[in-house]
Structure formats: C-alpha cells, structure tokens
Amino acid sequence: MTVVRELRPALQFAPELLLQAQGPATGLKAAIFDVDGVLTDGRIYISERGEDFKAFSTLDGHGLKLLAQGGILPIVVTGRDSPAVRRRVADLGLTHAVYGAKDKLAAAQPVLDSLGVRWDEVAVIGDDWPDLPLMVRAGFACAPAQAHAETKAAAHYVTQAQGGHGAAREFCDLLLMAAGQYARLLHGHLDTLDGGAH
Numbered sequence: 686m687t688v689v690r691e692l693r694p695a696l697q698f699a700p701e702l703l704l705q706a707q708g709p710a711t712g713l714k715a716a717i718f719d720v721d722g723v724l725t726d727g728r729i730y731i732s733e734r735g736e737d738f739k740a741f742s743t744l745d746g747h748g749l750k751l752l753a754q755g756g757i758l759p760i761v762v763t764g765r766d767s768p769a770v771r772r773r774v775a776d777l778g779l780t781h782a783v784y785g786a787k788d789k790l791a792a793a794q795p796v797l798d799s800l801g802v803r804w805d806e807v808a809v810i811g812d813d814w815p816d817l818p819l820m821v822r823a824g825f826a827c828a829p830a831q832a833h834a835e836t837k838a839a840a841h842y843v844t845q846a847q848g849g850h851g852a853a854r855e856f857c858d859l860l861l862m863a864a865g866q867y868a869r870l871l872h873g874h875l876d877t878l879d880g881g882a883h
Contacts, residue, residue, distance in 0.1 A: 692875065694868055698859055705841050706863035708824030710805040713757055716860060717793060717819055718749070718853060720763035720770050722812035723829055726849030729765075739769040742849055746777055748857030753778075755866035757808070758800065762786055762793050764815055790818040810856045812836055812848055827856045 698706075707713070721727050725739045749759045759779055763770060766784035774782045781800075786792035797807065809816065809823040812832035820826035820839045828840040829852035837843050842859065844852040861867040 692871065694871055696858055698862055702842060703863045706825050706859050708805060710824060712864060713808050713824060713860060714802045714806040715758040715760055715800065716752060716808040717760045717762050719811040719816050720761060721765060722848040723810050724853055740849060741773050742851055744851045745853035748854035749777055751861060751870050752857045755861045755864055755870060757860055757864065760796055762789050789815050793819055808860055810853060
C-alpha cells in the first residue's frame with residue numbers, strides 16, 4: 686500500500702488581500718486576461734513574414750485550467766491577433782477569447798453580457814493603458830510586476846512575478862485561494878493529473 690504524504694498549501698496571501706480577491710459581490714465568476722505583457726513577456730518578434738512566435742509559461746497555462754476547474758471562467762481579451770495566440774488559447778481549451786480588440790471595453794462587454802456576468806463578478810489582469818477601462822470596472826484588478834505605473838496604480842494587487850514568467854499563475858492562485866478552491870485542487874492533483882496541455 687502506498688502512503689501519500691499530506692500536503693498543506695505552501696502558498697500564502699495576506700487575509701485582507703484574500704478578502705479583496707473575493708470581489709465585492711457574491712464571488713467572482715470570470716477573469717479577463719490580456720496577452721502581451723501578461724501571458725507573454727510583452728516582447729513581439731517580427732520577421733519579414735510577420736509575427737512568428739510568442740513564448741508562454743506552462744505555469745500560467747496550468748493556472749488558467751485550474752481557474753476554470755475552480756469555477757472562475759478565464760476570458761482572453763487581447764489587442765493583437767496572431768496564430769500563436771490563437772493556438773495557445775485553443776491548446777488550453779479556452780472557449781471565450783476576443784482578438785484584435787482596439788477597444789477592450791467594447792470587446793469585453795458583449796462577452797460578459799452573453800454569460801450573464803456583471804463587472805463586480807469579474808477579475809482582470811492587464812499591464813498597460815488599454816487594460817485600464819476593464820480594470821477600473823472589475824471587482825478585482827491585478828497587474829504584473831513590470832506593468833506600466835498607471836496600470837499598477839489601478840490594481841488591487843501587483844504580482845511578484847513578471848508577465849510571461851508566472852504573473853498569470855500568481856493571479857490564478859490568488860483567485861482560487863480567495864474562492865476557497867485552491868486546497869481542493871491541490872489535493873486533487875496528488876491522486877491524478879488532468880493530462881491536458883500546460
């Protein structure tokens with residue numbers, strides 16, 4: 686018989702931050718993610734053929750999948766469009782994404798309306814001025830460590846990790862912990878992995 690050692694979550698957030706991350710309503714139902722500077726490091730690689738590739742963190746990818754398992758729907762709203770981003774979103778099984786959004790508020794609102802989700806039930810993570818209209822309406826707003834000063838000023842929380850290097854996972858972990866889902870998901874991974882793309 687194999688004995689499985691009990692794990693207690695090593696990750697900790699301040700109690701007042703956890704209360705903020707629950708959102709002001711009855712709990713958060715969705716989380717909006719920017720791509721460049723949040724799911725990537727913000728650098729854009731362009732060759733004569735156009736934008737060739739982007740680097741994504743596997744930690745972030747698994748965090749988005751865990752978020753969905755914890756009952757908070759991940760939504761991608763990005764100002765750019767590229768095959769690399771579309772491939773990553775598809776690989777993660779995300780069903781709600783808006784690409785090439787010049788006005789992110791105008792792009793996000795119909796998605797939230799279709800889901801019946803209010804802004805106070807949404808968390809947002811963004812790194813620059815185009816994300817501000819979403820952040821100031823959200824129940825909880827976050828910015829990565831390298832974000833622009835105005836974006837950080839609008840955030841309830843600034844991650845220790847930088848965009849493309851675990852910032853989105855830190856955001857996901859915080860939301861899951863605030864929702865009371867983190868420990869359940871951690872313990873579930875001791876028995877089996879989900880086998881999906883990370």
